[in-house]
Each structure stands twice: as structure tokens, then as C-alpha cells.
Amino acid sequence: MSRLNILTICGSLRKASYNAALIRQLPSLAPASFAFTAAPPYDGFPHYNSDLQNEKGFPAEVTAWADAIRAADGIIIVSPEYNWTIPGTLKNALDWVSRMKDQPFKGKPVALQSASIALLGGSRMQYHMRQCLVSIDALVMGRPEVIVTFAPTKFDDKTMELKDQPTLDVIKQQLAAFEPFVRKISGK
Amino acid sequence: MTKVITICGSLRKGSFNRMLEKALPALAPAGMTISPAPSFADFPLYNADLQNEKGFPAPVNALADAIRAADGVIFVSPEYNFSLPGGLKNALDWVSRLKDQPFVGKPVAMQSASPGPVGGARMQYDLRKMMVFLDALTLNKPEIFANNCASRFDEKTGALTDETTRGLVKQQLEAFAKFIEMHGKK
Secondary structure: OOEEEEEEEEEOOOOHHHHHHHHHHHHHHOOOOEEEEEOOOOOOOOOHHHHHHHOOOOOOHHHHHHHHHHOOEEEEEEOOOOOOOHHHHHHHHHHHHHOOOOOOOOOOEEEEEEEEOOOHHHOHHHHHHHHHHOOOOOOOOOOOOOEOOHHHHHEEEOOOOOHHHHHHHHEEEEEEEEHHHHHHHHOO | OOOEEEEEOOOOOOHHHHHHHHHHHOOOOEEEEEEEEOOHHHHHOOOOOHHHHHOOOOOHHHHHHHHHHEEEEEEEEOEEEEEOOOOHHHHHHOOOOOOOOOOOOEEHHHHHHEEOOOOOHHHHHHHHHHHHHHOOOOOOOOOOOEOHHHHEOOOOOOOOHHHHHHHHHHHHHHHHHHHHHHHHOO
16 A cells, blocks of 8 residues: 555644644554645735735745645644634635645545534534535545544643543544545545 | 436425426436436424334335435535525435435535525535535535526526526536546445
């Protein structure tokens, strides 16, 4: 089985993010063929403004982010929910790359995960993200969904390691399902 | 041959969505047949007690079997109160309970017609969410939102006459044929 390049995109910028902690957990739960890379940072992207794009073209950071997406066989977006939807910074990043001629998400296999401190686990972010990904024509895997509720009870306070067995199991199942999904689409 | 069935969300005779559904076979690419699924009009309201006592009603099994036998399913549905018609949702609720759940891994596309300006889009995004639960594979683009639909059909014959809509439907069916090919017929 050839190696699959899996790019992770984290929707939170803060250091102690549960979603970032979730991403750190993935390699130990993934099929052996997955090679993970973190997407380049998007927190320096300017606010999308088509005047800016027309005057100066795409900023170098946007191009770097888009190139990383193009080079990946599959993408895993792990993001919190802010005000019932996608964090504005992440949405801004999607808004930038959606304007590119060789639109990087087109036909790209995507899986979604979210963690939140409350009982809905970021699910409203996920359904809005699915809708955005229809617009940019990514291929989003259905199930299993990874929705980590009450995150503080599931991660170790000090190490931020994911300790909850049912959550570890469902992530493993999702990654195992993502492998054939990516292979079918990428032909790898 | 790729076998596609259509499920219409409206039950009324003069339905614009029914007219749209009827226009599909003539617009399908070579190698694709399109025919209507058995009706859900006679499904009882879902009630787990009923299911436990009497099992699945025959019309539910008929629809489920047709979905299983198809290579792809196209929903053509109006939007009622910003979402799916209750009748269609009830039909999905029934088939979702079957052991061999017919939508798992099934390629799905959707279309909607409405007299309003949004063309049933809110129904489609709710339906997409349900398709995640049922683990179907939903086609992204092109999306078909036949808005202000009365002008798109012939008043007397119900034929889809609007060339823009016909072109878009053709494109969607072609994209759906490729999508079914990519995700592999069972």
C-alpha cells in the first residue's frame, strides 16, 4: 500500500486548543500508510477583499496554504465551533483559496472532526463546513463522525492527551474508513 | 447500463417537482436510465411500536428494494416551511430503520423547484445533512435550484421548456454518471 499524505487543518489558533490536541493524537490512531503534515499557518492571511486580490494578487501565505492542500491526498479539518459555526479565521482562509483558478479543494477527500467543551461537540460547525465544502466541491466523507463533547473531561489536564476510550475508538474507526475513501478518489 | 431512480417529494398532481422529475429521462446521458421510485404516499406515520408489532409495511420494503437495486438516487423535491416535506422525511425515517439500510454508500443527487426566489435550497441543505446520517454519497455540483419555476414549464403540458434549466439538468446528470462511476457500482 502506497503512502498517503494527509494534511491536517486546525480551526483554532490558541496554544491550549482541544482541537490542536486532537490533531496531535491522530498519528497514533491512524492506518500505517498515513503520513501526517500540518497545514502551513493561515493566521497571517489578510481579510479577504477582492480589491486586494485584484491589486496585489494572492498573498504568499495563501499560495503556500493552497499548495499544501493540492499536494495532499486527503485533508482532515479539526475545528472548534465559534458562535454555532466555523471560526471566522478558518472561513477567511477558505474564502481566499476558493478564488484561485486551480481551486485546491476541488475533488479533494475531506474528513471532519471537532471538539468542544459543551454537549454538542462542535456539530453545528461541521454541518456548516459541509455546506461550504459543497461550494468548493470537496468530497466529504459521511460516517463515522468525530464529535468530541465535553472535551475537558476527555483530555488529560496537564498533558492534553486524549484519554477517553470511546473517543479514541471512534477516531480510529473514522481514520480506518478514510483510508479506502482517499484511495478510491486519489487512485493511489 | 447505469440505473437511476427518482424520488419526488411532492404528492400533488400539478407538482412542478413532478414535472421536473418527468423531464429527466430525456436529458440523461447515454448509458443511464431514469425511472420513478415506488411511491411513499401510503407509508403510515413512523412509529417504532408499529414496526415492532407488524414489521415493515410492504410499500416501505418496495421503496427500499428499489433504492438497493439502483446505482444512484435523485431526489426532486419542493421545500415546505424551509425544509423537507414531512411525507418525504417520514419515508426516510422508515427506510433508515431497515437492517440492510438502503442508502449506505449510495450515490445521491438532488434537485428542487419552487415558485419562490430561493428555489428550494434550504430543503436541499437539510436533505444533505440527513444523507450524512444515512451514509449516502451526495453529489456536490452542479446544484439545481429551479427558482421562480412557473415560467420554466409549459402551462398546459407540464414540459420543462426553459433552456437554461434543461442545460443545467443535463450537466448534473452527466456529473452524476461520473460520480457513480468513481464511487463504483455495487
